[in-house]
Amino acid sequence: MKKKLVFLHGFLSSPDSEKAQILRHNLHLFPHAVGFEVPQIPLDLSRAQVMLADLVVQSRHNGVEPVFIGSSLGGFFAWQLAAEFAVKAVLVNPAVQPDISLQHYPDTVQNPYTGETLHINQNVIETLKKWRETRRIPNKQIMLVLQTGDEVLDYRDALSRFPVSQALIQPRGSHRFEQFETTLPAISHFLNLNK
Numbered sequence: 358m359k360k361k362l363v364f365l366h367g368f369l370s371s372p373d374s375e376k377a378q379i380l381r382h383n384l385h386l387f388p389h390a391v392g393f394e395v396p397q398i399p400l401d402l403s404r405a406q407v408m409l410a411d412l413v414v415q416s417r418h419n420g421v422e423p424v425f426i427g428s429s430l431g432g433f434f435a436w437q438l439a440a441e442f443a444v445k446a447v448l449v450n451p452a453v454q455p456d457i458s459l460q461h462y463p464d465t466v467q468n469p470y471t472g473e474t475l476h477i478n479q480n481v482i483e484t485l486k487k488w489r490e491t492r493r494i495p496n497k498q499i500m501l502v503l504q505t506g507d508e509v510l511d512y513r514d515a516l517s518r519f520p521v522s523q524a525l526i527q528p529r530g531s532h533r534f535e536q537f538e539t540t541l542p543a544i545s546h547f548l549n550l551n552k
Contacts, residue, residue: 358422360550362390363412365398365431368452368459371470372397376428376449379537386541387550391421398431400468400475402484409434413442424548429510429532430455433489436519439499440492447544449502450532453514456485496521500547502540504530523547 362384366374372395384393396412399405416423425446427435432451439446452458459477467474475481500523503512509532516524525543530536545551 359391359420360389361392361394361416361421361423362387362550363423363425364395365425365427365434367429367431369466369468376537383538383541387545389550389552397471400473402481409438413438413444426544437488437492439495443495443498445498445548447500447502447547450504450507450510450534451515452510453518454489456482456489458510494519504534506530507532
């Protein structure tokens, strides 16, 4: 089956994020991808979940298997999709416990790219916690890409949550993931898009 590369951006980000742009400029490293997509993920969790599930279902209906690269909260969503649909996913400095990390934000946040707002209330926290606690860990479908210098999320949380055999860990760095382009050949190989 043909494969489409899908990048899932992080919290309060957009399809024009730095990593999305790096991927767009390096699609030659993914020669067997028949397409590249970066959806704008809604802040509303229910809408985000439905939209991403529909993306998988519609792609498969069209004879294309989506494979995912998710960054930060996008990594959390990529994990959810890997667990639910058995798709391959690369998690880049993923949010492993977003129900905890979002509690450090103000009660109301606004995406500066879309203007959409989210009220981080108990319902949001409980929804994320439920998703985190009830999803299995599909180890063979997940690759971790981490930098130890991530100042937002502790890379060791991802390592302990996902005992996967495929992990690329770079020393130092940041949550932004410095020199992301250096990881692309390994990511392409894991997603079987380089052959």
